[in-house]
Amino acid sequence: MEHAQGIKKEVRRCQIEKLEDEIRNQRWQGRLVTTRLEDESLSADGCFWWLTEWKNCPSHTIAGLVELYEQLLPTRVYTSQKTHTSGHEGEVRCRLCGKAPESVAHILSGCSALAQSKYLSRHDAALKVLFYQLLYDEGFIDEIPPWYSPDKPKPVYESENVKAYWDVPIYADQQEVRCNRVDARIVNHMCKRVVTLEMSCPWVNNRTRKDEEKTLKYGPLRWELRQQFPGYEVKQYNIIMDALGGWSRELDVMMRELVGGRSTDVLRKMQRAVLSGTLNIARTFKAFSRRIRKLEVKVSGCHAKFTLANRTTVRNIAVVFVTEWEKATTADAAKENQKYGALGFLFLRLICPAIMNPRICNMMSESPSSCAARTLTLVAKCLQNLANLVEFGVKESFMTPVNPFILRNKEKMINFLDELASVTQTPPITEQVSSDPSRDLAALHDICWTYKSELQQLSQTQPGLKKLLAVTETLRQREEQFLQENSSLTNRTEKLV
Numbered sequence: 357m358e359h360a361q362g363i364k365k366e367v368r369r370c371q372i373e374k375l376e377d378e379i380r381n382q383r384w385q386g387r388l389v390t391t392r393l394e395d396e397s398l399s400a401d402g403c404f405w406w407l408t409e410w411k412n413c414p415s416h417t418i419a420g421l422v423e424l425y426e427q428l429l430p431t432r433v434y435t436s437q438k439t440h441t442s443g444h445e446g447e448v449r450c451r452l453c454g455k456a457p458e459s460v461a462h463i464l465s466g467c468s469a470l471a472q473s474k475y476l477s478r479h480d481a482a483l484k485v486l487f488y489q490l491l492y493d494e495g496f497i498d499e500i501p502p503w504y505s506p507d508k509p510k511p512v513y514e515s516e517n518v519k520a521y522w523d524v525p526i527y528a529d530q531q532e533v534r535c536n537r538v539d540a541r542i543v544n545h546m547c548k549r550v551v552t553l554e555m556s557c558p559w560v561n562n563r564t565r566k567d568e569e570k571t572l573k574y575g576p577l578r579w580e581l582r583q584q585f586p587g588y589e590v591k592q593y594n595i596i597m598d599a600l601g602g603w604s605r606e607l608d609v610m611m612r613e614l615v616g617g618r619s620t621d622v623l624r625k626m627q628r629a630v631l632s633g634t635l636n637i638a639r640t641f642k643a644f645s646r647r648i649r650k651l652e653v654k655v656s657g658c659h660a661k662f663t664l665a666n667r668t669t670v671r672n673i674a675v676v677f678v679t680e681w682e683k684a685t686t687a688d689a690a691k692e693n694q695k696y697g698a699l700g701f702l703f704l705r706l707i708c709p710a711i712m713n714p715r716i717c718n719m720m721s722e723s724p725s726s727c728a729a730r731t732l733t734l735v736a737k738c739l740q741n742l743a744n745l746v747e748f749g750v751k752e753s754f755m756t757p758v759n760p761f762i763l764r765n766k767e768k769m770i771n772f773l774d775e776l777a778s779v780t781q782t783p784p785i786t787e788q789v790s791s792d793p794s795r796d797l798a799a800l801h802d803i804c805w806t807y808k809s810e811l812q813q814l815s816q817t818q819p820g821l822k823k824l825l826a827v828t829e830t831l832r833q834r835e836e837q838f839l840q841e842n843s844s845l846t847n848r849t850e851k852l853v
Contacts, residue, residue, distance in 0.1 A: 384438055385426035391560055392602065403602040405624055406631055420635045424460065424600065429638055430645050432458035451648065451757035461559045463641050464599040464634055469753075474640065475557065478633025479539075482597060482626045483555040484509055487522060487540050489615050489622050494518045494542070503625035504632070509540075517546040528580045535573050536580075538592075543585070550581050550590045551614075557630055560598045567606075570594045599634050601627040648757045654731065655738040655761060658711065703743035708736040738762070742769055804828040 379386035379393075392403060406413060406421065427434065432448045435441050450458040452469035465475070487509055491497045496513040513520040525537040540553040554574065558566040574592060581590045593610050597603045603623070611619035710717040712732050714724065724732060737755060741748060742762050748755040804811065805828055815821040 385428070388425050388427065388560060388600070395560075395602075397564065397604045397606070399603050399605050399608055402608070402620075402623060402627070405627060406601060409624060410628065417631070417635060420638060421600070421631060424464070424634070424638060427460045429460050429463065430642060431460060431463060434460075447760050452644075454756050454759075464637055465557060465559045465562070470637065474633070474637045478557055478630060478637070479555050480508070481629040481633055482557065483539055483553065483595065484522075485625045485629055486553070486595065486611075486614070486622055487520075489618065490542060491520060493615065494520065494544075496520060503629050517544065519543045519545075526577060526580065528577075529584060531576065531580065533576045533580050536577055538574060538577065543588075548585075548588045550585055550588050552578070552581075552590075552592045553595060554592065555595045555597075557597060557599050557633075560600055560602060563596045563598055563602075563604055567594045567596050567604075570596075595626075597626060597630050599630070601631045601634075644757075651731070651734055651738070652758065652761050654735050655742075655758070656765075658735055658739055700740070700744040703740050707743075708740050711736045711739070742766070745769065801828060801831055805832055 379389050392398060392400075407418070423429065427438075432451070436448050448457045450456055450462060450467055450469075452458075452463075453467050455468060456462050456466065463470075481503075485503050488497065488500045491509070491513060492500050494513075494515070496515065496518075501507050509522040511522055511524050520540070520542045522540050523537065524541075526533070526541075528536060538552045539555050542551045542553075543549075544551075552574065554570045556566050556570060571592065571594060578590050578592060582588070593614065595610070596607065608619065608623075611623055615622055710719065712729070714720040714732075715722065723729070734755075737752070738758050738761065741755075742765055745766055747759040747762055804824060808825070808828065811821055811825055811828075815825060
């Protein structure tokens with residue numbers, strides 16, 4: 357029997373070794389798992405608890421984590437170096453911050469555009485699991501909320517012997533302390549002990565450096581606490597759990613010091629909170645990528661309609677354009693930016709307003725919905741910047757993901773401008789424009805009534821305008837009569853009601 361068990365163990369060991377060799381040979385999908393296998397400081401038993409101990413873990417959570425471990429998130433680095441389908445001529449800068457290559461590591465733990473939103477939510481969700489456990493041990497709360505609870509701790513908990521603070525700054529008395537806001541701290545006057553907690557969720561190969569960074573960053577603060585609480589033991593605990601739920605063996609020791617025998621349960625809950633936050637970031641990024649692709653498709657369609665328009669359309673637009681172009685180039689014909697400034701005027705005053713509100717230009721009978729209006733506004737923004745031949749900057753940083761589209765189509769827009777500028781004479785008008793007669797007549801009536809006094813003066817020298825004035829006054833009287841009848845009818849209806 358013992359011999360059979362030994363054979364089973366040996367077969368199992370051989371299977372694991374073979375599987376590990378296959379993973380190591382996968383240069384892309386197996387890179388993160390290989391990093392885990394070669395990490396000597398990693399707590400190997402707890403790193404994959406979400407596979408063995410999280411019994412009710414949703415299947416989409418497991419699938420999402422496997423996707424992250426295999427680095428299949430549709431980042432620019434992935435589409436450029438792995439699938440070669442980016443189409444951005446090797447552009448790999450992050451579409452959110454524009455500061456670093458858009459990789460899985462950058463999106464999940466290094467993007468400055470997500471630092472104060474998604475990263476902070478994940479950080480707080482994990483740390484509050486430990487903080488609530490410490491509050492429970494000190495008697496501040498009677499029940500520990502579940503790890504997925506949206507509740508947030510109060511800033512201050514106070515009793516006769518213990519004070520607990522959540523994200524409250526410490527004001528220094530002895531020296532200037534710039535980094536004075538630890539994530540949490542507990543002052544126990546009975547045990548004469550001050551505990552500070554610092555949480556971080558770095559990338560899988562950045563845990564040690566983040567630990568050293570936290571220790572060095574809050575060194576002056578620890579010295580200040582020793583001055584404020586003489587004779588007290590001041591200790592800082594750096595809770596470093598990477599973005600994929602891994603931690604070092606040193607954290608196991610720290611957690612046993614903080615919560616004793618409940619350290620395993622607390623670490624499991626913290627891991628679930630971190631992984632849930634990471635998956636939320638990944639899902640948000642994938643939705644963002646899909647929206648950017650859809651926006652680029654819509655903008656490309658609008659841009660193609662202008663650059664590939666038939667010759668008649670180009671000539672008709674050029675009638676408006678040529679005059680503005682001549683004005684822009686009169687002062688200094690050598691300045692290309694003045695030449696192309698006329699194109700920006702053309703889009704600003706004619707094309708973009710029609711895109712944003714097609715009902716004004718009689719292209720739609722009703723106004724677009726709020727969602728469609730938002731999409732049309734984004735399309736107009738992209739086309740306007742493309743017409744100006746400039747990229748989005750800090751002022752509208754949320755639009756920076758479409759900068760590659762602007763760069764790719766600048767040459768087409770310049771060619772479109774040159775074609776417009778080549779028109780030298782006014783073409784014949786052959787296109788019939790559809791319009792709403794009732795709306796046009798109403799607009800004409802408003803104009804006549806607005807400039808009634810000027811029309812009266814002109815009618816003294818031009819008798820033909822007297823008929824126009826008579827019709828305008830008759831229509832205004834009929835309008836006032838209609839409003840009065842409508843008002844009286846409304847009043848009678850209200851009385852009956």
